Amino acid sequence: MQNDNRIGEECGVFAIYDPDGDCARTTYYGLYALQHRGQESCGIAVNNNRDITHYKDMGLVNDVFNDEILTKLDGKMAVGHVRYSTTGESMRENAQPLVLRYVKGNIAIAHNGNLVNKDELAQELSVTGAIFQTTTDTEMIAYTIAKERLNSKSVEEAVEKTINHLVGAFSLIVMSPQKLIAARDPWGFRPLCMGKKGDAIVFASETCALDSVGAEFVRDIEPGEIVVVQDGKISTIRTHVGKKPHTMCIFEYLYFARPDSIIEGQSAHDSRMLAGKYLAQEFPVEADVVIGVPDSGLSAAMGYAKESGIPYDIGFVKNKYIGRTFIQPSQAMRENSVRIKLNVLKSTVEGKRVVMVDDSIVRGTTSKRIVSLLRHFGATEVHVRSSAPPFMFPCYFGTDVPSKDQLVACNYTMDGIKELIGADSIGFLSVNSLKKIIPNANCQFCDGCFSGKYPVDVD
Known part of the structure; x- marks a missing residue:
């Protein structure tokens, strides 16, 4: 699942x-x-x-x-x-x-x-x-x-x-x-x-x-x-x-592609670093450490830390033997899925104000569990940042974006999302910043899942 x-x-x-x-x-x-x-x-x-x-x-x-x-x-x-x-x-x-x-x-x-x-x-x-x-x-x-x-x-x-x-x-x-x-x-x-x-x-x-x-x-x-x-x-x-018009899926740069891949002349790692940079400019905060959620959030977290001047550190240890999807046979196992995949490095977050950078926030349930884990291990504040804009629309071109009724950004205000996941603050990269994260790509991009504007007419 x-x-x-x-x-x-x-x-x-x-x-x-x-x-x-x-x-x-x-x-x-x-x-x-x-x-x-x-x-x-x-x-x-x-x-x-x-x-x-x-x-x-x-x-x-x-x-x-x-x-x-x-x-x-x-x-x-x-x-x-x-x-x-x-x-x-x-x-x-x-x-x-x-x-x-x-x-x-x-x-x-x-x-x-x-x-x-x-x-x-x-x-x-x-x-x-x-x-x-x-x-x-x-x-x-x-x-x-x-x-x-x-x-x-x-x-x-x-x-x-x-x-x-x-x-x-x-x-x-x-x-x-x-x-x-x-x-x-x-x-x-x-x-x-x-x-x-x-x-x-x-x-x-x-x-x-x-x-x-x-x-x-x-x-x-x-x-x-x-x-x-x-x-x-x-x-x-x-x-x-x-x-x-050449319209590459922007999510290839934000999430899909491996960091060491070059897509249409643009490094995926560099794109995520830039996403973190602009995220830090748009949503600054006073904090002690920046951490990234493995794997796609790591590069963006580095970019956020570099731009903000807040130290970057490893906040999570990932079970490398579990892929991005894995079998969850029961509801109890689903509730523990974050602990199975990720564990917090207590020495990194204990007693500190933490900026947690993730590649996206979809339903909000996993973000809520991660925030809870960070607090359990002693984080005094947790400021959540998403290196992707809020998901507002379905994708028709092969990305499995859930229906609107499951998208947290379609059902809650920003303050509502903050309360839902238990964060001290929250920030999403703006849609306007997307075009700045692929400066070397020789193409335009599709951001329909964020903007609702698709390069192809869909019924």
Whole structure:
């Protein structure tokens, strides 16, 4: 079950063409680096002499795969996926990559994002006889590609035509018997980059995955671009490039991306440091120590401390064997979930006025428990700061923002939130400051979950 004060992560994709390497094992390491983007399920599909085989299951990467399984997944191309369910139920059938067998052969598909026209697309496909085996929009993309392939000269042409049918966020990997294809939606909501290692060509959701396998970053895939790899040669299709404004999800910088990743030219760690800086300017306070809530709140806490001049220290020890989501079998366990994941360093907070910086406040229940823990360990004051603005609106592009009736900012005033979580003061980064935290990014951004302004019309 998802931690009740956290936004559900995205998914992560990784793919490689390597004529000489162990593609499945390399993909395993790439997915391991992307584990923060989804912990519900994972999978790897490989292409061995045009025969696509795959293995996937519920669980973390190192739990699902072992040496025996990876050895059997032999091939010169591979695609992998880690999943958090923003569309479709949490079950093995929805794990990716999806492998589809149709009249033109086999394809494997891995997808990060969410389609806003998935209901219309499902209706159109059902009328033509499609029978869905999963509850994901990824299967709708796969069926659309298969349908378009019947009247196309190549699979990449089918992908190009498929994009005309898709509205929303999708960073996509398609593996056919002969080709590895990476495609990104025309708005560029979700990240996707390309790297090289010798003769190997790699695609990944984040640069940290390239680093983990020793690949050199080449460039980001452009919004609307389709990149095709066949026998080591790279070609691109740019029909959809520049058709829409480039609007990367701002929450990639605030929360989703690993701190060591570079997204569209901007360091995620530096963005969070800047968020902390502007948060300190907007909500200063007299205090003795600044601490961050692991993991995404740490960089912002450092930025707050540096700007305010208040010393930064480690306030929490995190159980590193528990991911961002974990099983909570009972209500009693849910109540203890903070203690299971985090413990307070008493020497840091005892007898001190504490500034606690977190990456976001969603429902407020976990913030309340953390504040209570800090007071239990001797903090005399607790000033809560969020490096993200208040969540006021749903997200339609793959971020699991709860409905308005569960969002604390939609149901309480700032004073009400302060009283609810038991803080001495509270402050959220302003929406106006968001544009200042990505000074090096070569894109605009979507802040719809904070502002209600979406780059795509949604029903």
